[in-house]
Amino acid sequence: xxxxxxxxxISEATCLMMAEDPNVILMGIGMDYSSGVFGTTSEAFRKFxxxxxxxxxxxxxxxxxIAIGSSLVGLKxxxxxxRNDFMFxxxxxxxxxxxxxxxxxxxKAGSTPIVNRAIIGRGWGQGATHSQSIQSVLGHFPxxxxxxxxxxxxxxxxxxxxxxxxxxxxxxxxRSLFNIEGQVESGLAFQDLTSAKIVKKxxxxxxxATSVCVYESLLIAAELDLIxxxxxxxxxxxxxxxxxxxILASVKKTQRLLIYDTSWVNFGVCAEVxxxxxxxxxxxxxxxxxxxxxxxxxxxxxxxxxxHYPIPKYVIETIQRIMARDILGTKTIASITQNFTGPY
Amino acid sequence: xxxxxxLTDLYxxxxxxRIFEEKVANEYPNGMMKTPTHLGIGQEAVAVGVISExxxxxxxxxxxxxxxxxxxxxxxxxxxxxxxxxRIDGCSGGRGGSVHLVDREKNFLGTSPILTQAVALATGxxxxxxHRQERSAAxxxxxxxxxxxxxxxxxxxxxxxxxxxxxFVCENNLxxxxxxxxxRVPPNTSFTQKARAFGITAATCDGNDVQEVAKYSRIALDHxxxxxxxxxxxxxxxxxxxxxxxxxxFDLQRSYRSQEEIKKWMVKCPIVLFGxxxxxxxxxxxxxxxxxxxxxTHKVENAFALANQxxxxxxxxxxxxxxxxxxxxxx
Numbered sequence: 001x002x003x004x005x006x007x008x009x010i011s012e013a014t015c016l017m018m019a020e021d022p023n024v025i026l027m028g029i030g031m032d033y034s035s036g037v038f039g040t041t042s043e044a045f046r047k048f049x050x051x052x053x054x055x056x057x058x059x060x061x062x063x064x065x066i067a068i069g070s071s072l073v074g075l076k077x078x079x080x081x082x083r084n085d086f087m088f089x090x091x092x093x094x095x096x097x098x099x100x101x102x103x104x105x106x107x108k109a110g111s112t113p114i115v116n117r118a119i120i121g122r123g124w125g126q127g128a129t130h131s132q133s134i135q136s137v138l139g140h141f142p143x144x145x146x147x148x149x150x151x152x153x154x155x156x157x158x159x160x161x162x163x164x165x166x167x168x169x170x171x172x173x174x175r176s177l178f179n180i181e182g183q184v185e186s187g188l189a190f191q192d193l194t195s196a197k198i199v200k201k202x203x204x205x206x207x208x209a210t211s212v213c214v215y216e217s218l219l220i221a222a223e224l225d226l227i228x229x230x231x232x233x234x235x236x237x238x239x240x241x242x243x244x245x246x247i248l249a250s251v252k253k254t255q256r257l258l259i260y261d262t263s264w265v266n267f268g269v270c271a272e273v274x275x276x277x278x279x280x281x282x283x284x285x286x287x288x289x290x291x292x293x294x295x296x297x298x299x300x301x302x303x304x305x306x307x308h309y310p311i312p313k314y315v316i317e318t319i320q321r322i323m324a325r326d327i328l329g330t331k332t333i334a335s336i337t338q339n340f341t342g343p344y
Numbered sequence: 345x346x347x348x349x350x351l352t353d354l355y356x357x358x359x360x361x362r363i364f365e366e367k368v369a370n371e372y373p374n375g376m377m378k379t380p381t382h383l384g385i386g387q388e389a390v391a392v393g394v395i396s397e398x399x400x401x402x403x404x405x406x407x408x409x410x411x412x413x414x415x416x417x418x419x420x421x422x423x424x425x426x427x428x429x430x431r432i433d434g435c436s437g438g439r440g441g442s443v444h445l446v447d448r449e450k451n452f453l454g455t456s457p458i459l460t461q462a463v464a465l466a467t468g469x470x471x472x473x474x475h476r477q478e479r480s481a482a483x484x485x486x487x488x489x490x491x492x493x494x495x496x497x498x499x500x501x502x503x504x505x506x507x508x509x510x511x512f513v514c515e516n517n518l519x520x521x522x523x524x525x526x527x528r529v530p531p532n533t534s535f536t537q538k539a540r541a542f543g544i545t546a547a548t549c550d551g552n553d554v555q556e557v558a559k560y561s562r563i564a565l566d567h568x569x570x571x572x573x574x575x576x577x578x579x580x581x582x583x584x585x586x587x588x589x590x591x592x593x594f595d596l597q598r599s600y601r602s603q604e605e606i607k608k609w610m611v612k613c614p615i616v617l618f619g620x621x622x623x624x625x626x627x628x629x630x631x632x633x634x635x636x637x638x639x640x641t642h643k644v645e646n647a648f649a650l651a652n653q654x655x656x657x658x659x660x661x662x663x664x665x666x667x668x669x670x671x672x673x674x675x
Contacts, residue, residue, distance in 0.1 A: 025475065051475065057505070062464040062498030069468020069482070072453050073403065075475065092495070096458050097465070106437020107665035109446040109454045143666055166668035241667075 001185055006149075007178040009156035010040040010117070014078070016188060017163040018048050021076060024163065026053045027067060028080035037082055038119070038178050060089035067114045068098050068168075076163060077114050084118035084172055085132050098168040099143030115162040116170045120211065120262060123176070123305060123335075128297035133261075135210065136268035138170050139239040145169040146239040147193055148262075150214035152182035154237065157191025165193060172239075174212040174262065176336045196243035198250060202232035205256040205322060208247055208273050210236045212336060213260040213291075219333050220312050220319075229323060239269060244276055251277050255285045256322055260315065265290040286322050291315060311335045348626050354396055354554050355622055356636055358388040358615045361415045363637075363644045368411075368428065369590035371648070377428040379441035384412035386552075386584040389614035390515050391416040393557025394483060394577070397565055401451065401480040405466045407443075408457035409515070409583070413485050414445045417452040421644055425651035433654040439665075460493040462486065463512065467499040470510035470574070481509040481568050489520030491535050492528060497542070500574070504543040507573035511564050512539070514578040515551060521587045522600040539576040551579030552614040555621070582609040 004012065018024045026041055032055045036042025045053040056063055060081070067077035081087050087094070094116070102111040120133045138146045145167050149155040155173065162169040199214060200221050209217045214235045221231035234250050236242070251257050257277055259270040270290035277288060291310045299305055310318075312333040345353070365383045372381065384391070391412035395404065406413040414424060419435060427434030428442055436444050443457035453469065456462045466484035473480045490496050491514070503510050514535060518525055525533075536546035545567055549560040557579055564575040584606055586593050594603035622628040 057498070057501055059498035059502060062460075062467065062495040062502060065461060065464025065495065066468035066471055066499070066502065069405075069465035069470075070472040070475075071468075072465065073469045073472045075472045092458065093461060093464060097456060097461055101454070102665045102668070104436065104440050104444050105446045105454060106434070106439045108436060109448065111668055145667070 001183045003181050004152055004184050005178065006152045006155045006173070006180050006182070007039040009152035009182075009184050010159060010173065011043045012184075013156040013159040014040065014044045015047055017160060018044055018052060021163065023074055023076045024052070024078065025075060026078050026080060027056050027063060028082070029056060029058060030082060031055045031080065037080055038175070041080065060086050061092055064090040064093035064114070064116075065097065068093060068101070068112045071112050071114050072110055079114060079116045081116065081118040083130050084120055084134050085129050087116070087118050087134060090116075091137075094138075094144070094168070094170070095141050099141045102167070103143060111166045112168050113166045114168050115159070116168070117159070118170065118172055120172055120174045122174070122212065122262070122309065125300040125302070125305065126298070127300045131298040133172065133211075133263040133293075135172055135239045136263055136272075139242070139269065139272070143168070144240055145193055146172065147237060148172045148174075148211040148239060149237070150177070150209075150211050150235050152180065153184045153189070154191050156184055157189050158193055158237075160188055161190045161193045164190070169193065172211065176212045177215060180215065194238050194241055194243065196237050196246040197235045198232060198246065199235045200231065200233040202230035202254065204230045204254060205258060205319060206232045206234060206250040206254045207258045207260055208234045208236055208250075209260040210239070210269060211262050213262055216312055216315070216333075216336060217260060220315055223316070223333060224319065229319070229325070231319070236269065236273070242272060242276070247273060247276060248280050248282065251284075252282050255283065257284065257288045258291065258319060258322060259288065260291045260310070263292055264295055265292040266295065268292065286324070289318055289322055291318060309335065348628065351555075351622060351626060352628060354392055354558070355615070355618055355633070356640070357392045357396070357416055358554060358618065359637060360421070360640050360644070361388045361391065361412050362615055363640050364415060364421050364424070365411060367644050367648055369585065372590040376652075378430065379428055380588050381428065381442040381590070382409040382588050383585045383590065384409050384583065386609065386613070387515055387517060387581045388412055389554035389557050389618070390513065390551045390579040390581055391485070393554045394485075394511070394513050394561045396558050397561040398483060399480065402565075403451045403453050403466075403469050403480065403482050405453055405462040405469075405482065405484040406445070406455040407459070407462055407486050407490070408455070409487065410443065410445050410455040410485070414447065414452055414455070417447065418450040419445065419447040419452055421647040422651050423447070425648050426654045429651055429654070430656060431651060431654035432657050433651065438657050459490045460486065460495040460499070463490060463499045464495050466510050467503050467508060470503065470508035471506065474506060474508050479569065481511055481565060483511045483513060485513045485515060487520065488514060488516040488518070488525060488535070489528065490514070491538065492520075500539060500542040500544055503574040507571065509568045510574045511561070511568060512544075512574060512576040514576065515581055516578055517581050517583045519583075519587070519601065522598065524600065535578050536576060544574050544576050545572065546576035546578065548578040548580065551581030552612050552617065554614055554618050582612070584610055
């Protein structure tokens with residue numbers, strides 16, 4: 001075990017699998033820059049060179065098809081998008097081809113085990129087209145695996161598992177987490193791609209959260225512990241498939257549910273988790289509450305942007321409402337993005 | 345194999361495809377084949393001419409009008425019939441239908457009906473071959489409307505930039521569904537000129553002349569094998585049936601092309617024309633050609649009868665192959 005950042009964890013996983021498996025190649029824009037996609041590809045480029053760390057033209061759709069085609073004859077491509085918003089250009093290949101290939105040829109055409117790393121932006125005036133979080137879009141389609149690591153151990157271990165997966169995998173990483181440190185096992189420390197995890201035990205309220213929302217929920221829960229509110233946090237981790245059992249077990253225990261996602265709440269991960277709990281028939285002590293981006297494109301102007309995302313203070317106020325309790329007096333927790341200074 | 349045998353083989357391949365497709369057209373109205381089907385009747389020389397020149401290790405991708413390529417690559421008419429009938433013995437287990445065909449043993453890696461998807465896939469396979477310094481090439485068939493899609497040009501740029509071993513084969517049949525070329529591209533548009541602007545060597549040939557298609561394919565594949573990069577071969581051809589389905593447009597009173605135009609192209613039938621060449625230039629007897637036709641018809645009829653006996657997939661298999669580990673898909 002050692003303490004490394006989320007970005008270092010991704011870099012470490014990348015170098016490990018490239019050393020183990022000559023079929024692994026990295027493809028995308030800016031792979032070989034000295035900045036190396038926020039430090040995640042530069043070490044791989046230094047070690048394995050331009051033939052395996054391929055800086056490509058701007059061509060998200062065909063590139064995804066090229067990655068799929070190369071996987072059909074044995075390569076293991078990892079396509080990197082510095083912002084997941086650019087993946088909308090890749091959705092034809094990702095959804096119409098990769099997610100269906102194995103199924104629609106009756107298993108006789110092989111699978112398309114490509115890995116897509118894509119980074120979610122938030123805050124610092126990135127604006128409407130560089131700050132979306134597209135897990136709900138991707139999670140809708142059967143056949144893809146969609147995961148959202150919230151900590152360095154998962155950032156490393158889920159990438160390693162994606163390498164071993166025979167299915168196409170999308171890993172949505174969060175830019176706000178890249179400098180976060182955490183304990184990570186050395187070597188091939190795989191992490192499961194399909195399950196949610198309880199990252200903090202509690203008894204009064206369940207927060208089902210994704211990605212950076214898990215990180216913030218942990219800070220919030222630690223504060224609430226001090227005043228006697230015991231929060232359990234489910235890190236959803238995998239969007240597709242979604243882990244019903246872990247969610248339901250937690251909600252059955254706490255009977256209160258807050259869902260906190262990096263994207264919009266409607267038609268999304270929040271809506272899906274709420275539906276799973278509602279359909280289960282578990283009796284609740286209070287209504288389910290969903291938190292996410294304000295239902296507009298992300299604005300740039302700082303006051304508007306601060307209002308756009310549910311800052312920790314707002315999450316705490318929401319929990320206060322759910323618990324029907326006065327919990328004023330907790331200290332103010334700064335949002336991870338509010339202190340961010342770039343670069344993007 | 346001597347020249348006459350080799351040429352006769354081209355004839356046999358084309359006729360197998362024709363008789364297969366005509367069987368589909370005849371059976372289609374009976375309603376057992378519940379899958380939108382794009383017949384390749386009239387375009388057989390392109391598939392057979394190109395594929396006759398490939399190495400066994402060269403991989404093939406195709407588009408929605410893909411029966412020709414599947415059969416020319418050696419795919420079995422039994423598994424194709426079974427696929428059209430939605431049976432478990434189908435080449436795609438009854439999951440794919442007419443536009444999703446595969447036969448990995450023949451290096452026929454797959455087909456995709458959304459335009460240019462397969463172009464990118466073939467470019468990717470070529471990328472892998474070049475990356476691993478293998479001698480194989482990737483071959484992809486597509487229609488003229490594929491030139492209207494963005495991924496075509498993304499793929500061309502990438503293929504040219506990396507000198508990838510990929511043969512782009514355009515089956516230019518003048519129509520996209522019911523839209524003629526002049527509605528879709530400016531006058532005097534040349535697809536080969538556009539490809540050349542990307543640094544891709546390109547040529548146009550008579551797609552109804554199987555010998556010419558084979559000759560150009562040889563040139564193209566040699567060019568690719570020399571490491572000179574991708575090649576676009578535009579084959580001028582024509583589909584005689586409607587875009588999707590078994591009928592003739594004129595029987596359905598469609599006016600986007602005239603009966604005269606269709607009849608004119610039917611006279612240019614690649615199989616009839618090549619049969620005449622075999623007889624007149626290579627001295628193949630009429631009797632032999634008739635014998636071939638009888639044998640193929642028998643074979644195709646048998647394949648259909650056998651496919652018709654195949655079972656439908658079980659409902660229990662609904663989630664098969666969705667994920668590599670099945671249990672995960674049922675959540």
